[in-house]
Amino acid sequence: MEQAQRRRGAELEAVLLDAAWDELMETGYTRLTMEAVAARAHTGKQVLYRRWRNRAELVVAAMRHRTGSIVGNVPDTGSLRADVLAVLQRMADRFETLGPEVVHGLLAEAPDLDPEVYTRMAGVMATIVKRAAERGEIPTADVPDRVLTAATNLLRHEMLFAGEPVAPSTLTSLVDDVFLPLVSGTRERSE
Amino acid sequence: MEQAQRRRGAELEAVLLDAAWDELMETGYTRLTMEAVAARAHTGKQVLYRRWRNRAELVVAAMRHRTGSIVGNVPDTGSLRADVLAVLQRMADRFETLGPEVVHGLLAEAPDLDPEVYTRMAGVMATIVKRAAERGEIPTADVPDRVLTAATNLLRHEMLFAGEPVAPSTLTSLVDDVFLPLVSGTRERSE
DNA sequence: ATCCGTAAGAGACGCATCGTCTCTAAGGAG
DNA sequence: CTCCTTAGAGACGATGCGTCTCTTACGGAT
Structure with missing residues (x-):
């Protein structure tokens, strides 16, 4: 069997976001397509559109997932x-x-x-x-x-x-x- | 006769750039299409593509045509x-x-x-x-x-x-x- | 253990737009 | 007057969007 089992919930979401991130790094933003992300994640477009309304939201989510909060700890070097x-x-x-x-x-x-x-x-x-x-x-x-x-x-x-x-x-x-x-x-x- | 005569050269170019500018003001950049500009100028897309390679070039040209050089005279008020x-x-x-x-x-x-x-x-x-x-x-x-x-x-x-x-x-x-x-x-x- | 509803996986669909290509005829150059 | 460029018009294939449909896996409720 190709596809052992269906992914769901957080597991699936992580795969989707990773796929989006990889696609972003490889092809850039303007040439990133929903179908390519779906294909890379071995799923359909609907799975993406069920979670994010468009490309921009997906990409932003992927960035957050990858790099976490942007303003984490404030540097405190003493200078x-x-x-x-x-x-x-x-x-x-x-x-x-x-x-x-x-x-x-x-x-x-x-x-x-x-x-x-x-x-x-x-x-x-x-x-x-x-x-x-x-x-x-x-x-x-x-x-x-x-x-x-x-x-x-x-x-x-x-x-x-x-x-x-x-x-x-x-x-x-x-x-x-x-x-x-x-x-x-x-x-x-x-x- | 609808179309009295064909426009050419600078005259045509001005019409094209004006059409692009009007379209830009009405629909914005992302929703501006080459076909809409061509239609507004009562011509075909090829006439646009013969002069500018893409939307961005056309729009930049339209902006320049409309507002002239950006850094014209330097203000000199005395203060x-x-x-x-x-x-x-x-x-x-x-x-x-x-x-x-x-x-x-x-x-x-x-x-x-x-x-x-x-x-x-x-x-x-x-x-x-x-x-x-x-x-x-x-x-x-x-x-x-x-x-x-x-x-x-x-x-x-x-x-x-x-x-x-x-x-x-x-x-x-x-x-x-x-x-x-x-x-x-x-x-x-x-x- | 079985049932059932939600959603995954897959792809077809209609639409918009791109950029290219083709065709006819206008009108300026010679 | 003839010829060559190109305006004007639209068809075309390709691409990608966002929606819809269909089957079927799975996990929670009974």
């Missing part, structure tokens, strides 16, 4: 600079495995899904800055959101537009030329 | 803050007429076309900063590229990710919380 660099490095690594094509595709077809991550990133940065202020590294933790998210947003922008993988110097430049000056400068917030 | 705000405002306006769906779609299907604009923006900002330094508004015009492009890149990021039209307060926040502190802070560039 503000190192903490921020660690966050940026993590973003860059993640982007590296996906590639620009996948991100562009997802942004176009599932624009409502990414903002979530993008918002939560502010929380991570807030924690890092708060710790740095408590250590006395910077004058205050009272930093505008705009500044908190500046480095991560600029990195995201860079990854979306630059055709090439992110250079290590980009990360240090973001921290040293933009982020640190902004949070460490003695700034009175004008009312 | 650094007002100059930068003017640049950001112009970006926001342009984005407003297109809408996020079009930009996302283009980014996904024609990722090589936008970097051009994105690079030239640095030149505009460099000019503005240079003038401000000559007026004595800021200590030096020797500002890293990273800083020069920070405001425009952050705005672009915002437009891509925020689901909503850009609030006026976003522009002022970018200038007052990020850009001006970066260029006006007395910074020694550490070697």
